[in-house]
Amino acid sequence: METQQGVETGNFKAYLLAFIGSIILTLAAYFITVNHLFTTWLLNSAIALLAFAQAWIQLVIFLNLGRETKPRWNFLVFFFTIMVTVILVFGSLWIMYHLNYNLMATS
Amino acid sequence: MTQHEDFPDTHHEMTHNTFFGFWIYLMTDFILFATLFASYAVLRDATFGGPGGKELFNLPAVLLETLILSTSGFTCGLATLAIPVDNKKKVIAWYAVTFLLGLWFFLQVCTEFGHLIQDGNTWQKSAFLSAYFTLVGTHALHILLGLVFIVVFLIQVTRRGLIPVTKRRLTCLSMFWFFSYVVWIFMYAIVYLMGVT
Numbered sequence: 001m002e003t004q005q006g007v008e009t010g011n012f013k014a015y016l017l018a019f020i021g022s023i024i025l026t027l028a029a030y031f032i033t034v035n036h037l038f039t040t041w042l043l044n045s046a047i048a049l050l051a052f053a054q055a056w057i058q059l060v061i062f063l064n065l066g067r068e069t070k071p072r073w074n075f076l077v078f079f080f081t082i083m084v085t086v087i088l089v090f091g092s093l094w095i096m097y098h099l100n101y102n103l104m105a106t107s
Numbered sequence: 108m109t110q111h112e113d114f115p116d117t118h119h120e121m122t123h124n125t126f127f128g129f130w131i132y133l134m135t136d137f138i139l140f141a142t143l144f145a146s147y148a149v150l151r152d153a154t155f156g157g158p159g160g161k162e163l164f165n166l167p168a169v170l171l172e173t174l175i176l177s178t179s180g181f182t183c184g185l186a187t188l189a190i191p192v193d194n195k196k197k198v199i200a201w202y203a204v205t206f207l208l209g210l211w212f213f214l215q216v217c218t219e220f221g222h223l224i225q226d227g228n229t230w231q232k233s234a235f236l237s238a239y240f241t242l243v244g245t246h247a248l249h250i251l252l253g254l255v256f257i258v259v260f261l262i263q264v265t266r267r268g269l270i271p272v273t274k275r276r277l278t279c280l281s282m283f284w285f286f287s288y289v290v291w292i293f294m295y296a297i298v299y300l301m302g303v304t
Contacts, residue, residue, distance in 0.1 A: 033300045089144055
């Protein structure tokens with residue numbers, strides 16, 4: 001549907017489903033953490049996965065990511081942002097981990 | 108509407124560019140949060156002998172905050188749906204609900220901060236707490252800014268009606284609000300849930 005804004009708008013049904021899905025994912029992450037269902041490593045991975053799933057739902061349904069017509073400038077900017085984010089976060093952790101490791105007392 | 112038919116292309120282009128520009132702003136804002144997340148991740152265990160996330164975080168309260176903000180995102184979506192069909196009453200009503208839920212969320216975060224500070228766990232106590240207060244505080248400031256703009260734009264809508272200018276501003280505001288919730292999802296997962304595992 002081509003609206004006045006030229007951006008595809010959502011509809012009530014999609015919004016409602018996204019909302020219910022978000023609530024379920026939030027509660028699922030909460031319960032696996034509180035009940036400590038898995039080992040720590042697996043638990044952290046599961047929490048991260050649930051968070052990414054929910055973020056993806058929010059971005060696609062509410063922020064219309066990837067639903068624009070070509071050329072997909074919004075998606076391109078988003079892709080670049082994710083790239084910078086990954087380099088920044090994992091780069092920082094990597095550098096600081098090795099810094100800690102190399103500065104450990106060697107006596 | 109005659110004005111719109113006279114200059115269809117100009118207006119269309121301008122609105123489209125506004126949304127694209129605002130999207131780029133949101134993405135740079137995301138990078139700002141990424142730097143704060145990175146410093147939090149690095150300083151997470153630097154508690155200087157003080158309490159860590161496991162001892163400090165109150166998970167039921169955080170779950171409540173998440174659900175409040177999630178609901179406010181949904182009501183904001185309902186308000187956004189009423190914009191293109193010119194339903195002024197619905198726009199005002201749903202943004203008002205969004206405002207109240209957002210305010211509730213903001214007060215919850217303030218209460219949480221208040222408890223921490225009362226117990227002497229301020230940002231001066233450890234690097235972990237400095238990173239925590241900076242990250243969560245920056246998000247809370249975004250929510251506060253969103254609340255101020257909801258009030259300002261609703262006053263504009265009641266005074267000037269749903270004209271192209273106010274519609275454009277409200278749509279940008281909605282994007283900002285949805286984006287704030289996306290950032291909170293990661294805060295909920297990385298800071299709070301992973302903080303206690």
